[in-house]
Amino acid sequence: MKRNSSSETWDFKTLKVTRPREYVVNVELNRPEKRNAMNSDLWSEIRACFLQLATDADCRAVVLSGAGKMFTAGLDLTDAILQETTMSDADVGRKAFSLRRNIALFQESFTVIEKCPKPVIAAVHSACLGAGIDMISACDIRYCSSDAWFTIKEVDLGLAADVGTLQRFPKVIGNDSLARELALTARNFFADEAKEMGFVSRIFPDKEQLIEGALDLASTIASKSPIAVQGTKISMVYARDHSVADSLEHVLTWNQAMLQSEDVKNAIMANMQKQKPVFSKL
């Protein structure tokens, strides 16, 4: 991975990173000829990319999309990393430790999206399969086009999903029965059902309008105080996994510092003067 200086784009092998709007970054899965299947490079570049974006002062919101015919075909089934381990003649205990290390790294590739304090909007067109569901379940907001279809595919491949779907997806849709139905059957579900269950919040007629809609949303978020936006994401992720009492305590501690930010003063002043607030880089 090579980072360019002033234009602030990165050269990845499997991702295309651009800055289409002020403070907005578009991360595009970029293996269109392989339907954006996730190979070892993609898993490690996603990790590197979101770790970098987490502290990038010119990034306040991210749109995650897929190049070419579909969003993603999920795990690259031809990738050597898992096959080498499972097929090797090594001792079962050693193979288990090796698999454990690799799965943990794969998990981290999507956990960095959740830990990135900048809101991440997934923009899904056509297929989003297997690991794609794990990936977008770690995003903050999901939009799709009307041709989108989704499958929690893992049981069809003989495995329990292990990089976030079983942990995050039921919380996203708030319907445990439906989450189990989809994960246990690997049946396809389509844009309308995804919206009805709350997995996506908007459907657009086609990919072009989807990307525009996602970028518009990202621009709106990017126009707000970065202190407020990042504090909101961090508090909402915390609240999802903790009790109300613990989460209130968390935001108490957070805001005893953050309410002293210049952003609060700037936002209130601009509001009263009916002007657009300007916030320093964070």
Ligand SMILES: CC/C=C\C=C\CC(=O)SCCNC(=O)CCNC(=O)[C@H](O)C(C)(C)COP(=O)(O)OP(=O)(O)OC[C@H]1O[C@@H](n2cnc3c(N)ncnc32)[C@H](O)[C@@H]1OP(=O)(O)O
């Ligand atoms: C530790 C484990 C962590 C995570 C585990 C995750 C599990 C999963 O992700 S399960 C999901 C796995 N994915 C699949 O089962 C999808 C398989 N692919 C398909 O069903 C189809 O290819 C398609 C996605 C529906 C697309 O169909 P179509 O548009 O007709 O394209 P194709 O001609 O089939 O494919 C074009 C090209 O892409 C290659 N490819 C597609 N999917 C994958 C994949 N998952 N892995 C590797 N390669 C894939 C396909 O082989 C073709 O390559 P050529 O070189 O052109 O032959």
